[in-house]
Amino acid sequence: MAAEDRDRRSAGWLFGSSLRPIVYGLLIVGALVQVYPIFFLLMNTFKTDTQILNTPFSLPTRFSLAAYIDVWTGDRTGMFFGRYFLNSVIVVIATLVLMLVISSLCGYAMARGQFPGNSTLHQALLLSLAVPAHALAIPLYFFVGDLGLRNSLVGLTLVYATIGAPFTIILMRAYFMHLPVELEEAARIDGCGRLGVFLRIVAPISRGPIAGMAIININWIWSELFFSLILMNKVDVRTLPLAIALYKPAPMTVETVLGLQYAAMAIATIPVLIMFFLFQRQIASGMTMGAFK
Amino acid sequence: MRRNLRPSPSSTSAALPGLGSSGKKQPTLFHIRKALPWYLFIAPASLMLLALLAYPLIDTLRLSLFKWGGLGPQTFVGLRNFVKLFGDEIFWLALRNSFIFAIVVPFFTVSLGLFLGVAISRRLKGWQIYRIAFFIPVMMSGVVVATLWANMFEFNHGLFNTVLRGIGLDGLAQNWLGDRNVALISVMLVPIWQSVGFPMIVLLAAIEGIPQDMHDAATMDGVNEWQRIWGLILPLIKPVLASITMLSIIGAMKVFDLVLVMTKGGPAFSTQVLGYYLFETAFRSGDFGYGSAIAVVMFMVVFVIAYGYVRGVRIESVEY
Numbered sequence: 280m281a282a283e284d285r286d287r288r289s290a291g292w293l294f295g296s297s298l299r300p301i302v303y304g305l306l307i308v309g310a311l312v313q314v315y316p317i318f319f320l321l322m323n324t325f326k327t328d329t330q331i332l333n334t335p336f337s338l339p340t341r342f343s344l345a346a347y348i349d350v351w352t353g354d355r356t357g358m359f360f361g362r363y364f365l366n367s368v369i370v371v372i373a374t375l376v377l378m379l380v381i382s383s384l385c386g387y388a389m390a391r392g393q394f395p396g397n398s399t400l401h402q403a404l405l406l407s408l409a410v411p412a413h414a415l416a417i418p419l420y421f422f423v424g425d426l427g428l429r430n431s432l433v434g435l436t437l438v439y440a441t442i443g444a445p446f447t448i449i450l451m452r453a454y455f456m457h458l459p460v461e462l463e464e465a466a467r468i469d470g471c472g473r474l475g476v477f478l479r480i481v482a483p484i485s486r487g488p489i490a491g492m493a494i495i496n497i498n499w500i501w502s503e504l505f506f507s508l509i510l511m512n513k514v515d516v517r518t519l520p521l522a523i524a525l526y527k528p529a530p531m532t533v534e535t536v537l538g539l540q541y542a543a544m545a546i547a548t549i550p551v552l553i554m555f556f557l558f559q560r561q562i563a564s565g566m567t568m569g570a571f572k
Numbered sequence: 573m574r575r576n577l578r579p580s581p582s583s584t585s586a587a588l589p590g591l592g593s594s595g596k597k598q599p600t601l602f603h604i605r606k607a608l609p610w611y612l613f614i615a616p617a618s619l620m621l622l623a624l625l626a627y628p629l630i631d632t633l634r635l636s637l638f639k640w641g642g643l644g645p646q647t648f649v650g651l652r653n654f655v656k657l658f659g660d661e662i663f664w665l666a667l668r669n670s671f672i673f674a675i676v677v678p679f680f681t682v683s684l685g686l687f688l689g690v691a692i693s694r695r696l697k698g699w700q701i702y703r704i705a706f707f708i709p710v711m712m713s714g715v716v717v718a719t720l721w722a723n724m725f726e727f728n729h730g731l732f733n734t735v736l737r738g739i740g741l742d743g744l745a746q747n748w749l750g751d752r753n754v755a756l757i758s759v760m761l762v763p764i765w766q767s768v769g770f771p772m773i774v775l776l777a778a779i780e781g782i783p784q785d786m787h788d789a790a791t792m793d794g795v796n797e798w799q800r801i802w803g804l805i806l807p808l809i810k811p812v813l814a815s816i817t818m819l820s821i822i823g824a825m826k827v828f829d830l831v832l833v834m835t836k837g838g839p840a841f842s843t844q845v846l847g848y849y850l851f852e853t854a855f856r857s858g859d860f861g862y863g864s865a866i867a868v869v870m871f872m873v874v875f876v877i878a879y880g881y882v883r884g885v886r887i888e889s890v891e892y
Contacts, residue, residue: 303696306688310705316721317708331729335734384613385616417864419624419628441620477613523713544720548716551711555707567774
């Protein structure tokens with residue numbers, strides 16, 4: 280009833296207004312401008328270079344996955360996008376697991392525990408949100424090198440998990456503070472230790488918010504270029520964004536250079552699109568929460 | 573209660589429980605014993621943050637006072653790196669461009685996003701489609717978007733020039749990324765295209781969070797829709813509008829991927845920005861001390877803006 284009311288009333292303002300066609304025009308043109316380049320990207324993966332360059336608006340004449348297979352295997356291009364895809368997937372999953380474990384432990388302690396340094400830690404985390412990651416790059420490059428973790432997915436994972444941790448900890452802390460404490464107290468009386476309570480009671484009921492944190496973070500990890508560029512110099516440890524940024528097929532081996540480049544871009548984009556349509560609602564609310572970063 | 577459990581500032585008994593005075597020993601020991609499990613909880617995160625965030629940050633500050641090629645000895649040069657920065661034309665260009673980025677891009681994304689958010693919240697026909705269309709690019713990786721647009725901007729066969737020549741406007745065809753008067757504008761179009769959906773989705777959530785009875789009250793007062801937008805919606809979403817603006821400014825200040833993929837700072841440094849200049853100086857020219865000085869400036873600029881923002885917004889309390 281209320282929703283109906285609202286719809287009727289809200290429809291009224293534009294129906295009566297001379298601005299209505301302008302607003303609709305802007306929305307429709309805008310939506311086309313937003314979607315067309317992505318459509319263009321996907322269509323170009325099925326075209327030859329000549330078609331891409333000379334008839335950019337034509338639809339592909341054939342829908343073969345040849346370009347995808349070529350970049351995925353890398354046999355002819357020397358660019359092994361299957362490998363890069365796997366690297367990216369590994370880094371994303373490892374970063375999320377590590378970051379969520381350390382962040383929820385830390386956030387839980389900050390919400391429940393009374394210990395000297397708790398509020399100092401909170402202040403420090405707030406401060407660290409304001410630090411641009413670029414300002415860490417030079418020492419990190421040498422430090423990660425000293426640890427022997429340059430050109431290693433482990434090194435990249437540690438860096439990503441650290442960069443994402445402060446924000447995740449602050450949000451997890453806020454969540455745990457709102458979580459009723461009674462269940463945990465009951466378990467404590469039954470002789471459960473702090474860690475036991477966390478693992479058996481708190482973590483299972485917090486699956487939702489923890490998954491929400493994963494959704495907030497997954498996108499930037501999948502897209503991250505700067506640290507990957509600095510830390511990953513060897514070809515076979517590249518992540519997808521780095522491999523696309525440095526795309527340069529071996530000369531004279533392939534005639535469809537552009538088509539393959541578009542296929543590589545599609546390989547990075549299609550999982551994102553699938554995720555978007557599967558988790559649209561969660562992503563939107565996660566982004567909204569993330570906006571208060 | 574909580575205060576009483578804390579060690580008094582005059583006593584170091586928190587760190588050294590055995591040395592506390594006899595009067596305070598009992599509660600402190602008890603307290604330490606109680607606190608110990610919590611320290612184990614925060615240990616992994618704290619260690620990682622100390623090693624990979626706090627230490628590099630301090631080391632950047634230190635390195636900015638040195639001359640260092642990455643290998644061999646580091647030579648202390650005091651503030652000479654900063655003096656050199658002061659006279660470095662490319663640095664000033666980079667700083668200027670970063671600020672242009674941080675003003676122009678958020679101006680367009682936030683105002684367009686606000687327009688879209690309002691329009692979609694009024695449930696215009698097809699609102700679900702607009703919401704999805706404007707949001708999809710937000711999800712895409714910056715490198716893919718930059719590469720895609722670089723191809724579309726290409727002079728001979730790029731989409732834009734093909735269209736312009738096709739409709740007889742050859743004169744408007746540009747060397748989008750190769751002309752120093754146009755390149756910065758071209759590069760800035762890309763994040764505007766990509767991220768307009770972000771303020772849209774956040775502002776939409778804020779608008780939809782406005783309680784229905786406030787709308788009803790306004791309706792009863794007989795407001796028209798302009799008054800509803802300017803008098804009711806805008807004042808109520810002002811905090812969210814402010815934070816999304818700040819966030820966009822901070823994001824634009826840190827631009828890197830786009831510049832690397834599309835222009836490498838050129839032509840003639842017309843698209844040079846702080847993040848890319850830092851990268852070039854340190855990791856391409858191998859001048860790590862001077863690069864650290866650029867990093868320090870970038871840190872200070874971003875930190876001042878971002879810290880004001882972090883203080884201004886209470887992250888925990890925002891709920892829509």
